[in-house]
Amino acid sequence: MYKIFKDVNYKVLQEGENFEIKGIEYDSRKIEKDFVFVAMTGSTADGHDFIQKAIDSGARMIICEKNVDIKEYKNADSATFVQVEDIRKKLGIIASNYYDYPQNKIKIAGITGTNGKTTSSFILENILEKTARIGTTGNRILDEEFETVNTTPESLELIKLIDKSVKKGADYFIMEVSSHALEIGRVDMLQFDSAIFTNLTQDHLDFHKTMENYFNAKKKIFSMLRNNGTGIINTDDKYGEKIYSEKKDENNDYISISIKNEEADIWGDILNYTNHGMKIKINLDNYFERRNLVKSKDEEEYKFEIELVGEYNLYNVLGCVASALSLGVKIDFIVKKLQEMPSVPGRFETIKNNLEARIVVDFAHTDDGLLNIGKTLKQITDNQVITIFGAGGDRDHDKRPKMAKAATEFSDYIILTSDNPRTENPVKILADIEKGLIAEKYPFDKYIIIADREKAIRYGMRLLQKGDSLLIAGKGHETYQIIGNEKNHFDDREIVRKILEEK
Ligand SMILES: CC(=O)N[C@H]1[C@@H](OP(=O)(O)OP(=O)(O)OC[C@H]2O[C@@H](n3ccc(=O)[nH]c3=O)[C@H](O)[C@@H]2O)O[C@H](CO)[C@@H](O)[C@@H]1O[C@H](C)C(=O)N[C@@H](C)C(=O)N[C@H](CCC(=O)O)C(=O)O
Ligand SMILES: Nc1ncnc2c1ncn2[C@@H]1O[C@H](COP(=O)(O)OP(=O)(O)OP(=O)(O)O)[C@@H](O)[C@H]1O
Numbered sequence: 001m002y003k004i005f006k007d008v009n010y011k012v013l014q015e016g017e018n019f020e021i022k023g024i025e026y027d028s029r030k031i032e033k034d035f036v037f038v039a040m041t042g043s044t045a046d047g048h049d050f051i052q053k054a055i056d057s058g059a060r061m062i063i064c065e066k067n068v069d070i071k072e073y074k075n076a077d078s079a080t081f082v083q084v085e086d087i088r089k090k091l092g093i094i095a096s097n098y099y100d101y102p103q104n105k106i107k108i109a110g111i112t113g114t115n116g117k118t119t120s121s122f123i124l125e126n127i128l129e130k131t132a133r134i135g136t137t138g139n140r141i142l143d144e145e146f147e148t149v150n151t152t153p154e155s156l157e158l159i160k161l162i163d164k165s166v167k168k169g170a171d172y173f174i175m176e177v178s179s180h181a182l183e184i185g186r187v188d189m190l191q192f193d194s195a196i197f198t199n200l201t202q203d204h205l206d207f208h209k210t211m212e213n214y215f216n217a218k219k220k221i222f223s224m225l226r227n228n229g230t231g232i233i234n235t236d237d238k239y240g241e242k243i244y245s246e247k248k249d250e251n252n253d254y255i256s257i258s259i260k261n262e263e264a265d266i267w268g269d270i271l272n273y274t275n276h277g278m279k280i281k282i283n284l285d286n287y288f289e290r291r292n293l294v295k296s297k298d299e300e301e302y303k304f305e306i307e308l309v310g311e312y313n314l315y316n317v318l319g320c321v322a323s324a325l326s327l328g329v330k331i332d333f334i335v336k337k338l339q340e341m342p343s344v345p346g347r348f349e350t351i352k353n354n355l356e357a358r359i360v361v362d363f364a365h366t367d368d369g370l371l372n373i374g375k376t377l378k379q380i381t382d383n384q385v386i387t388i389f390g391a392g393g394d395r396d397h398d399k400r401p402k403m404a405k406a407a408t409e410f411s412d413y414i415i416l417t418s419d420n421p422r423t424e425n426p427v428k429i430l431a432d433i434e435k436g437l438i439a440e441k442y443p444f445d446k447y448i449i450i451a452d453r454e455k456a457i458r459y460g461m462r463l464l465q466k467g468d469s470l471l472i473a474g475k476g477h478e479t480y481q482i483i484g485n486e487k488n489h490f491d492d493r494e495i496v497r498k499i500l501e502e503k
């Protein structure tokens with residue numbers, strides 16, 4: 001019973017009856033007979049308030065952080081009470097002990113960075129075989145899909161998911177690693193066989209406070225590489241360059257990727273845009289030469305078409321090529337898989353229409369994300385680019401005017417609207433964004449504010465002319481709009497299709 005506490009400091013507050021542990025949960029609503037309940041203090045609730053509920057549901061061991069008065073609980077005489085300090089950080093060790101370290105029985109490919117994690121995880125899952133994938137849009141183990149709350153779940157969930165993946169026969173666990181997860185220790189018990197750093201631009205400063213903290217959180221992933229694990233770094237990014245120069249001489253292999261510098265291990269270029277994507281070039285000469293690998297031809301260079309678009313997606317592709325190579329996949333196979341790969345849901349997702357215009361739904365929700373997709377769109381649009389976007393409530397406030405400023409760089413017309421206002425006043429959020437449009441130096445006046453997102457999309461669709469592009473940004477794959485504490489069904493793609501049908 002106590003073997004789950006190996007390598008953890010703990011204090012037994014009450015020794016109960018011995019029993020075989022059937023499961024561990026920190027949410028009282030998931031407790032079943034012979035379970036262990038972990039009481040953690042959270043940001044909105046306190047798990048210690050649910051100890052009685054957990055006992056009533058069958059918990060026979062309570063792990064708590066605080067000093068609890070056991071006499072207060074009913075039917076608690078035979079239960080074991082154990083106290084552990086800073087339990088959220090220790091949960092990963094407890095879970096690993098219980099599930100017998102499944103993380104050491106599978107190859108783990110992590111992706112971190114402000115933008116491109118979800119996209120890269122989809123690219124990688126198309127290259128690798130027998131995979132599990134976890135991230136923002138949901139979790140998948142082989143052909144089974146699960147919903148998720150967080151991009152990177154709490155350590156207990158993570159270890160459970162890895163255990164399930166191992167038991168179902170997956171060979172690779174592909175995961176988005178959020179800065180929150182790195183900061184609060186959700187992934188402390190993992191070692192990565194491959195870790196990609198995509199980029200770092202402003203987001204989540206509500207949580208990290210400064211860019212330096214945010215950067216240090218992201219960087220942590222490279223101290224979690226397995227002995228023979230590989231770090232993959234976008235050295236065109238200034239933070240990436242910094243990590244690369246610090247790390248490149250360490251024991252692990254570090255692969256640099258670039259689209260600006262032919263000195264990088266793996267570099268690429270966009271040759272041209274096509275009707276369905278773009279034609280790219282990938283050069284791996286340096287990678288092969290510097291590692292004394294046998295080349296299959298004189299110059300390790302590949303030119304081919306993919307369905308993804310934009311420079312930023314070339315970065316995602318290069319990172320995944322490096323990751324797959326480091327995991328032992330052959331380059332010919334990687335190139336074949338990339339050519340067959342479909343686009344990613346909610347990422348530059350184009351909605352078919354007969355208006356001879358391009359309607360794109362995309363998850364860009366930072367100034368950098370908007371700028372990247374917007375510039376790409378501008379390049380391939382004959383006439384006007386109309387952009388609809390908002391900014392999430394209860395999230396980074398500082399990015400709001402910056403997003404607006406970014407949108408002015410490629411938009412001919414802007415429609416500001418709501419994007420998950422959560423518990424904030426939507427009008428206040430929109431006013432924050434608007435500040436970036438009415439800036440003193442370069443004011444931008446071709447815009448309208450329509451708080452209701454459906455109405456905003458309708459307005460945008462009405463403006464749309466032949467040869468134009470309509471960018472609906474911020475929600476991508478999301479199928480909800482969070483207003484207050486309520487989650488209402490809302491899907492940008494569905495709304496567009498409904499309006500098209502009405503036309
Ligand atoms: C601020 C934060 O990180 N919150 C996370 C945290 O919630 P919490 O501990 O504060 O939960 P709480 O509601 O206060 O409850 C406290 C405890 O009481 C328990 N409880 C509660 C009710 C009950 O009836 N019974 C019960 O036992 C809860 O299970 C919990 O253990 O622990 C939960 C379980 O792991 C997370 O789902 C939750 O993420 C919330 C949803 C969140 O929004 N997190 C964001 C900030 C986040 O982590 N984002 C990153 C990055 C996203 C990105 O890249 O864009 C991510 O990885 O998702
Ligand atoms: N490598 C990249 N660099 C910059 N922008 C990108 C990159 N890849 C994708 N984007 C843009 O950012 C948006 C979000 O991409 P994606 O969902 O892949 O990122 P993410 O890192 O998973 O984000 P989140 O942390 O919110 O889950 C995309 O819709 C696209 O507009």
Ligand SMILES: N[C@H](CCC[C@H](N)C(=O)O)C(=O)O
Pocket residue numbers: 136151365391392393395419420474475478
């Ligand atoms: N995972 C990110 C996604 C933001 C997407 C946007 N639609 C919003 O709600 O702000 C977050 O929670 O900050």
Ligand SMILES: [Mg+2]
Pocket residue numbers: 117118119135136137151176
């Ligand atoms: Mg994501």
